[in-house]
Amino acid sequence: xxxxxxxxxxxxxxxxxxxxxxxxxxxxxxxxxxxxxxxxxxxxxxxxxxxxxxxxxxxxxxxxxxxxxxxxxxxxxxxxxxxxxxxxxxxxxxxxxxxxxxxxxxxxxxxxxxxxxxxxxxxxxxxxxxxxxxxxxxxxxxxxxxxxxxxxxxxxxxxxxxxxxxxxxxxxxxxxxxxxxxxxxxxxxxxxxxxxxxxxxxxxxxxxxxxxxxxxxxxxxxxxxxxxxxxxxxxxxxxxxxxxxxxxxxxxxxxxxxxxxxxxxxxxxxxxxxxxxxxxxxxxxxxxxxxxxxxxxxxxxxxxxxxxxxxxxxxxxxxxxxxxxxxxxxxxxxxxxxxxxx
Amino acid sequence: xxxxxxxxxxxxxxxxxxxxxxxxxxxxxxxxxxxxxxxxxxxxxxxxxxxxxxxxxxxxxxxxxxxxxxxxxxxxxxxxxxxxxxxxxxxxxxxxxxxxxxxxxxxxxxxxxxxxxxxxxxxxxxxxxxxxxxxxxxxxxxxxxxxxxxxxxxxxxxxxxxxxxxxxxxxxxxxxxxxxxxxxxxxxxxxxxxxxxxxxxxxxxxxxxxxxxxxxxxxxxxxxxxxxxxxxxxxxxxxxxxxxxxxxxxxxxxxxxxxxxxxxxxxxxxxxxxxxxxxxxxxxxxxxxxxxxxxxxxxxxxxxxxxxxxxxxxxxxxxxxxxxxxxxxxxxxxxxxxxxxxxxxxxxxxxxxxxxxxxxxxxxxxxxxxxxxxxxxxxxxxxxxxxxxxxxxxxxxxxxxxxxxxxxxxxxxxxxxxxxxxxxxxxxxxxxxxxxxxxxxxxxxxxxxxxxxxxx
Ligand SMILES: Cc1ncc(C[n+]2csc(CCOP(=O)(O)OP(=O)(O)O)c2C)c(N)n1
Ligand SMILES: [Mg+2]
Numbered sequence: 001x002x003x004x005x006x007x008x009x010x011x012x013x014x015x016x017x018x019x020x021x022x023x024x025x026x027x028x029x030x031x032x033x034x035x036x037x038x039x040x041x042x043x044x045x046x047x048x049x050x051x052x053x054x055x056x057x058x059x060x061x062x063x064x065x066x067x068x069x070x071x072x073x074x075x076x077x078x079x080x081x082x083x084x085x086x087x088x089x090x091x092x093x094x095x096x097x098x099x100x101x102x103x104x105x106x107x108x109x110x111x112x113x114x115x116x117x118x119x120x121x122x123x124x125x126x127x128x129x130x131x132x133x134x135x136x137x138x139x140x141x142x143x144x145x146x147x148x149x150x151x152x153x154x155x156x157x158x159x160x161x162x163x164x165x166x167x168x169x170x171x172x173x174x175x176x177x178x179x180x181x182x183x184x185x186x187x188x189x190x191x192x193x194x195x196x197x198x199x200x201x202x203x204x205x206x207x208x209x210x211x212x213x214x215x216x217x218x219x220x221x222x223x224x225x226x227x228x229x230x231x232x233x234x235x236x237x238x239x240x241x242x243x244x245x246x247x248x249x250x251x252x253x254x255x256x257x258x259x260x261x262x263x264x265x266x267x268x269x270x271x272x273x274x275x276x277x278x279x280x281x282x283x284x285x286x287x288x289x290x291x292x293x294x295x296x297x298x299x300x301x302x303x304x305x306x307x308x309x310x311x312x313x314x315x316x317x318x319x320x321x322x323x324x325x326x327x328x329x330x331x332x333x334x335x336x337x338x339x340x341x342x
Numbered sequence: 343x344x345x346x347x348x349x350x351x352x353x354x355x356x357x358x359x360x361x362x363x364x365x366x367x368x369x370x371x372x373x374x375x376x377x378x379x380x381x382x383x384x385x386x387x388x389x390x391x392x393x394x395x396x397x398x399x400x401x402x403x404x405x406x407x408x409x410x411x412x413x414x415x416x417x418x419x420x421x422x423x424x425x426x427x428x429x430x431x432x433x434x435x436x437x438x439x440x441x442x443x444x445x446x447x448x449x450x451x452x453x454x455x456x457x458x459x460x461x462x463x464x465x466x467x468x469x470x471x472x473x474x475x476x477x478x479x480x481x482x483x484x485x486x487x488x489x490x491x492x493x494x495x496x497x498x499x500x501x502x503x504x505x506x507x508x509x510x511x512x513x514x515x516x517x518x519x520x521x522x523x524x525x526x527x528x529x530x531x532x533x534x535x536x537x538x539x540x541x542x543x544x545x546x547x548x549x550x551x552x553x554x555x556x557x558x559x560x561x562x563x564x565x566x567x568x569x570x571x572x573x574x575x576x577x578x579x580x581x582x583x584x585x586x587x588x589x590x591x592x593x594x595x596x597x598x599x600x601x602x603x604x605x606x607x608x609x610x611x612x613x614x615x616x617x618x619x620x621x622x623x624x625x626x627x628x629x630x631x632x633x634x635x636x637x638x639x640x641x642x643x644x645x646x647x648x649x650x651x652x653x654x655x656x657x658x659x660x661x662x663x664x665x666x667x668x669x670x671x672x673x674x675x676x677x678x679x680x681x682x683x684x685x686x687x688x689x690x691x692x693x694x695x696x697x698x699x700x701x702x703x704x705x706x707x708x709x710x711x712x713x714x715x716x717x718x719x720x721x722x723x724x725x726x727x728x729x730x731x732x733x734x735x736x737x738x739x740x741x742x743x744x745x746x747x748x749x750x751x752x753x754x755x756x757x758x759x760x761x762x763x764x765x766x767x768x769x770x771x772x773x774x775x776x777x778x779x780x781x782x783x784x785x786x787x788x789x790x791x792x793x794x795x796x797x798x
Pocket of ligand 1: 167
């Protein structure tokens, strides 16, 4: 109801960037293109499987925001942790998890990353230092701060990346976390994925300070505003931020980004104009931007990119086949993993 | 190959919908992301986007068609350069259904649970000497011993370090272990409870102190949604070895918002262990076990008992098993089952009852989850009667659960209905007289026991 009443306001000053753009090598251009395209194709497939009733409950797609996790992960090293909310499929792909395990979790099968017991919003991987997958808005932020705390405590030089949305950024525990993170100079990068909406609420309707890069000001945490649709800008900012966090302590990156799809599969997204979505797609699409550079710079031919797309589609289709053919968890699993046996 | 476009499900409950409009026609070129048609469900009108590129070969369901079942083929998309004739030998295929044979499960590396040294017996060896300690000191010693034993154990909470604890439970810990391991937090329960959970995921063993459990309501989301459920949701990958501890229940005259007993709340949650000590011995042995446990443990203390002096066994490493009740006083006529402060009432009541010729057995639960049902059933089989005592409210409270346990396990042995002694069903009043009336008393326990014995 409130969503419909949203004032028709032009999204203002989107995509002004921190200014810094990384100079990508040919290899980096191609890798970022591949990584982002994998996310997009995966999410499209997830949407399709949802439509076919193979995925249930809530399912939040990342389409449009691909440059954010892709650029960030290019700046991380082995052992760095990450944690996010329920819009998490891409974050898992970006840390290198097998699309099959992710898709099978979406379909709730025993081959899923959480044996089918977590679902789309609750997935984890110890191995890849990915700590979820959280359904409660904002809850991942103090937990990420605790991971950073454990890094410092253990004397490791790893950092944690805690992602949150523009909506989550208004949760009290975020500021409790900022305060402790700075008080104890914990090695953490807070990434605010400002996709302009929290469900149906445009940023300006929920936030008194809409410049999220300034949300750390009263804690003396520096912040940078980044064009989150340009993977080179994301990478440049992430590289600086990760170094800063390793040496000094917390830092905030506000990623100006946009989701093309509704909040979840059942959101008709009537709180924004088609025009607005169309304009973002046409002018700022993260994948098209790289594609254009690749073709203009003759780093690959149109046919090469088509082949790449085919390869990616095959991987995604394979994951979907696995996810729909894999059996459901054994009924006995109902009773496992409640407590560790002692 | 030509691609079938299916009627999508657009919500968790949608089974059919109306295909209201087509925004493309046969022969149109479409790209991925282009809107193909609009679908009306009972909740909203939604757009269907193409996820592939190609040419619309055929539209199979006309605009305006109602009750189109999910997964019906609504159109055919031809790929670049494909001829329309490929559609001739295409049969509409049903959606893959989840019955196919098992494939080998992707290999996952499960992190082995930390080896916990927790004894299975609560017996104190013959010849053990005891020392007199307050419960406060017993709790402090338990934490200090575990911190000496394992570097990964740390304590955090409001005023736990410099101030030595709001109720002085952490006295001396800062001096011994330094500010890396004894940490004053801001007044940010939700934040530091979540941070504690994260630190536990990160391999540490946090002891998170809540100044009282009333303030843990700010943090209950992390205790339940993050600490208790993650092991399950991660398919066993993400254990959370953490202790949430602090005083629970009524103190004295601090009013309704500072006096709640949360035992039944936490005891309702799978994925948690809930411990509630009565004596100094319980406090020492169970807190050590809680810290060693690889699971999240909610450790409910009682402020009014902190200063009580009792015996604690003088053993190098005194650890009690979680999940085992203790008979504090043996008897034959009625079982009084309780925990924490309730045991104090029960023991005093048992003394009075003895003078009246009624032999009461007092069973100290020690752990509320997992509940020692065996001990409860054994006691009731012996006495044939049960009185439950708790400080929580009666509805859906611990007494209801204990009663159900007895219904299941000792129904035929009962000689009288179970009697429940609880707080009155009101927020705790501030007025001294009213507060006294609201909380369970020794008299309440005596009367309940006499009632079950048909003594009046
Ligand atoms: C504590 C809590 N309140 C409300 C919700 C319901 N909810 C789920 S997502 C969401 C919006 C969050 O928006 P944002 O943080 O901007 O992230 P985005 O969905 O845009 O990625 C809300 C209100 C929730 N899951 N948890
Ligand atoms: Mg948002």
